[in-house]
Amino acid sequence: MRRTLLVTTVVFCSLSGAAFAQQRPPSPDLNKDGMITLAEHEQVAQSRFVRIDSNGDGVIDTTEQRRVTLFMGGRNPLLPADANRDGRITKAEFKAATAIMFARADANKDGRISTTEQEAMRSPQAR
Ligand SMILES: [Ca+2]
Numbered sequence: 001m002r003r004t005l006l007v008t009t010v011v012f013c014s015l016s017g018a019a020f021a022q023q024r025p026p027s028p029d030l031n032k033d034g035m036i037t038l039a040e041h042e043q044v045a046q047s048r049f050v051r052i053d054s055n056g057d058g059v060i061d062t063t064e065q066r067r068v069t070l071f072m073g074g075r076n077p078l079l080p081a082d083a084n085r086d087g088r089i090t091k092a093e094f095k096a097a098t099a100i101m102f103a104r105a106d107a108n109k110d111g112r113i114s115t116t117e118q119e120a121m122r123s124p125q126a127r
């Protein structure tokens with residue numbers, strides 16, 4: 001029990017120092033116009049990928065996913081992105097998952113995610 005706690009703390013600390021400096025990710029709305037375009041969405045997703053890919057090999061492997069899972073309290077939010085289920089998330093798979101997420105959030109299909117659509121996406125009912 002103590003050991004588990006220690007390991008979790010160590011992982012959490014190394015994560016909070018590097019990959020997850022902030023609890024809340026920065027808003028994808030880069031130009032602050034209240035709308036998130038697909039380009040903005042992809043740009044943010046891209047930087048997120050780079051942060052998760054701690055060894056910089058262009059693939060999020062199981063070790064890197066496990067870190068995210070621990071951080072998220074046991075839930076692996078990256079799992080759906082692994083389209084071919086080989087345990088490794090490539091940049092292409094991540095990008096495809098990003099596009100799917102965007103399409104899901106863009107309720108009125110105008111190619112932009114408004115603040116209202118962002119809030120709807122964050123609410124627990126949206127899952
Ligand atoms: Ca990697």
Ligand SMILES: [Ca+2]
Nearest residue numbers: 082086088089
């Ligand atoms: Ca894969």
Ligand SMILES: [Ca+2]
Nearest residue numbers: 106108110112
């Ligand atoms: Ca929209």
